[in-house]
Amino acid sequence: MSVLVYAENWDGKFKKLSYELVSYASSVAEMLKMDVVALTIGKADDDELRKLGNFGAAKIISLVSAQLTVLDNQAYAKVIADYALKEGSKVIIFSNNMTGKALAPRLSVKLKAGIGSGVSKLPLSLDPFTVYKRAYSGNAFAHVIIRSDIKILTLAQNSFDVIEKPTGAVPETAAIDIDGPLVKTTVTETHKQTGKILLTDADIVVSGGRGMKSPDNWAPLVELASLLNGATACSRPVSDEGWRPHEEHTGQTGKIIAPNLYLAIGISGATQHLAGISSSKYIVAINSDKDAPIFEAAQYGIVGDAMKVLPKLVEAVKNLKK
Amino acid sequence: MKILVCISNVPDTTTKIKFAEGNTSIDTSGIQWVINPWDELSLTRALELKDDASSGVKSVTVAHVGTAMSEPTIRKALAIGADDAIRINYNAPDAYSVAAQLAEAIKKEGFDIIMCGIESSDFNGSAVGGMISEFLGIPSVSSVSGLKIENGTPVLTREIDGGRESVKVPVPFVAVVQKGIAKEPRIASMRGIMTARTKPVRLYEPIAAESLTEIAGFEKPALRAACKYIDPENAAQLIELLQNEAKVI
Numbered sequence: 001m002s003v004l005v006y007a008e009n010w011d012g013k014f015k016k017l018s019y020e021l022v023s024y025a026s027s028v029a030e031m032l033k034m035d036v037v038a039l040t041i042g043k044a045d046d047d048e049l050r051k052l053g054n055f056g057a058a059k060i061i062s063l064v065s066a067q068l069t070v071l072d073n074q075a076y077a078k079v080i081a082d083y084a085l086k087e088g089s090k091v092i093i094f095s096n097n098m099t100g101k102a103l104a105p106r107l108s109v110k111l112k113a114g115i116g117s118g119v120s121k122l123p124l125s126l127d128p129f130t131v132y133k134r135a136y137s138g139n140a141f142a143h144v145i146i147r148s149d150i151k152i153l154t155l156a157q158n159s160f161d162v163i164e165k166p167t168g169a170v171p172e173t174a175a176i177d178i179d180g181p182l183v184k185t186t187v188t189e190t191h192k193q194t195g196k197i198l199l200t201d202a203d204i205v206v207s208g209g210r211g212m213k214s215p216d217n218w219a220p221l222v223e224l225a226s227l228l229n230g231a232t233a234c235s236r237p238v239s240d241e242g243w244r245p246h247e248e249h250t251g252q253t254g255k256i257i258a259p260n261l262y263l264a265i266g267i268s269g270a271t272q273h274l275a276g277i278s279s280s281k282y283i284v285a286i287n288s289d290k291d292a293p294i295f296e297a298a299q300y301g302i303v304g305d306a307m308k309v310l311p312k313l314v315e316a317v318k319n320l321k322k
Numbered sequence: 323m324k325i326l327v328c329i330s331n332v333p334d335t336t337t338k339i340k341f342a343e344g345n346t347s348i349d350t351s352g353i354q355w356v357i358n359p360w361d362e363l364s365l366t367r368a369l370e371l372k373d374d375a376s377s378g379v380k381s382v383t384v385a386h387v388g389t390a391m392s393e394p395t396i397r398k399a400l401a402i403g404a405d406d407a408i409r410i411n412y413n414a415p416d417a418y419s420v421a422a423q424l425a426e427a428i429k430k431e432g433f434d435i436i437m438c439g440i441e442s443s444d445f446n447g448s449a450v451g452g453m454i455s456e457f458l459g460i461p462s463v464s465s466v467s468g469l470k471i472e473n474g475t476p477v478l479t480r481e482i483d484g485g486r487e488s489v490k491v492p493v494p495f496v497a498v499v500q501k502g503i504a505k506e507p508r509i510a511s512m513r514g515i516m517t518a519r520t521k522p523v524r525l526y527e528p529i530a531a532e533s534l535t536e537i538a539g540f541e542k543p544a545l546r547a548a549c550k551y552i553d554p555e556n557a558a559q560l561i562e563l564l565q566n567e568a569k570v571i
Contacts (some may be wrong), residue, residue: 053556073455073461073463073464074455074456074460096448098481098482101465102452102462102464104449105417105448105449105453106453106456107449108456108534109421110456111455112534114534114535115418115447117446118448125401127425128538135444135446136348136444137335137443137446138543139339139543141540141541142445142537142540143539143541144535145535145536145538146534146535147533147535185489186490187488187489188396188477188489188490189488190485190487191483191485191487192482192484192485193484193485198483198484200483203570206496206569221516228571240505247481249501252335252443253361260570261568261571270336271336272335275335278543281570282346282564282568282570284560286551295549296546296549298546299547299550299568300549300552302553302554303554307553308554309557312558316560316562317558317571
């Protein structure tokens with residue numbers, strides 16, 4: 001019996017999210033007195049794989065197949081489910097990121113395993129197995145009982161701290177046979193930005209709303225984000241107007257993020273916007289309207305014109321770096 | 323080509339959520355029920371495709387698992403432009419049982435493209451679409467932000483970390499859609515509202531289905547500390563507080 005964690009790799013590399021996930025899995029495994037098996041699909045070298053052992057993975061396995069070069073939900077779910085059965089895994093853990101959301105529901109049906117999706121704490125109890133998850137887009141949290149023998153959890157991003165727990169596990173790489181016709185997804189074109197901090201990975205996010213007044217005013221905001229090693233984001237009206245690309249939209253229907261620091265600049269803080277950012281550890285609001293609802297969600301606030309405040313913040317961060 | 327759009331009936335996204343029955347359910351009094359935002363965008367895209375004769379999309383059906391209470395939401399989808407609807411008369415306890423019911427109806431009626439929203443704004447489970455595809459043993463594509471039909475072949479845009487890719491899978495398949503699939507949700511016209519009354523809603527009785535999870539209770543998010551205001555003339559103080567007090571930079 002084991003806790004299986006699916007550690008996605010990005011071109012053979014892991015990132016902070018992977019280590020949070022393995023740390024979470026080993027804490028769950030400790031509660032259950034089981035071992036953690038970390039599984040990845042697709043080639044990652046041994047040095048990279050070994051890193052998962054720093055966070056409690058007792059077994060690290062990399063499954064490789066020439067068939068599994070693009071994400072095919074059906075094939076990936078089958079490979080993970082087969083492996084979970086072979087390992088006798090009782091809890092299977094994914095990130096609640098795009099891949100986790102794509103695979104966990106398919107595994108749920110394959111293994112008849114109930115899902116606790118977007119959990120942000122360790123299980124509240126083991127009997128009955130109860131998890132804590134976001135509901136009503138952040139307006140509530142639900143305690144969900146999972147009744148099935150096998151349980152699937154998807155962990156909300158940036159909700160669990162990395163815990164070092166070296167095991168010295170030696171990674172194994174195994175070639176697997178996939179029935180060719182099982183892979184039905186073909187990718188015909190890929191557009192990818194490189195060298196930019198992803199919004200969903202960023203510890204610091206600097207976000208602008210309609211209070212920025214014009215798409216031409218973004219330079220100091222972008223500069224501030226870059227000085228802080230953060231990512232840029234925006235509110236829905238801004239992406240709807242085409243001032244900023246739609247992948248920057250944070251909010252209920254856009255990206256849901258949970259950075260350590262979220263700077264909301266010229267964002268009024270409608271319920272739908274807060275739904276996407278309310279799990280941030282610190283929220284800073286800068287808005288000229290002192291009654292804007294964003295101040296109710298913020299720990300730090302400046303009532304003032306973004307165009308006047310931003311250059312001062314840029315300067316202060318530059319001084320910090322001197 | 324036939325498209326099915328699965329719709330969920332959820333409280334309006336600006337609703338202040340209150341709990342009832344010892345925090346085990348929500349207080350539904352005064353709640354305005356709407357089509358789940360992502361499902362509404364899916365429906366909009368499905369109708370755009372049908373409007374374009376070259377797409378080969380012949381019909382757009384909506385399907386919903388719920389009691390008669392959801393009837394207004396189904397009529398709204400018909401008013402927006404869906405041709406017909408399926409309602410499975412079942413008060414489903416979890417995503418698994420919703421997906422089992424929908425999969426059964428899809429087996430009976432047959433569709434080429436099944437569209438589901440990435441999550442419902444009430445339980446935020448992100449599960450039903452993927453589950454349906456597995457119940458049916460058909461492909462699924464998740465994080466879909468675009469759907470076109472080129473020479474009779476569906477082409478999907480899938481969001482990936484830091485970008486997007488164009489993806490093809492054979493029909494029938496499930497597309498789990500998110501922002502970008504359509505710009506603005508389509509609004510019902512007066513004519514649409516009139517014709518919606520006479521459009522067919524096929525009522526199915528539920529199959530025996532299990533559920534795997536249940537909600538034991540709800541709690542409110544923890545209250546945040548009151549906002550600490552910084553003088554705009556002295557904005558640099560904010561950076562100092564973030565560094566020394568919050569310790570986040």
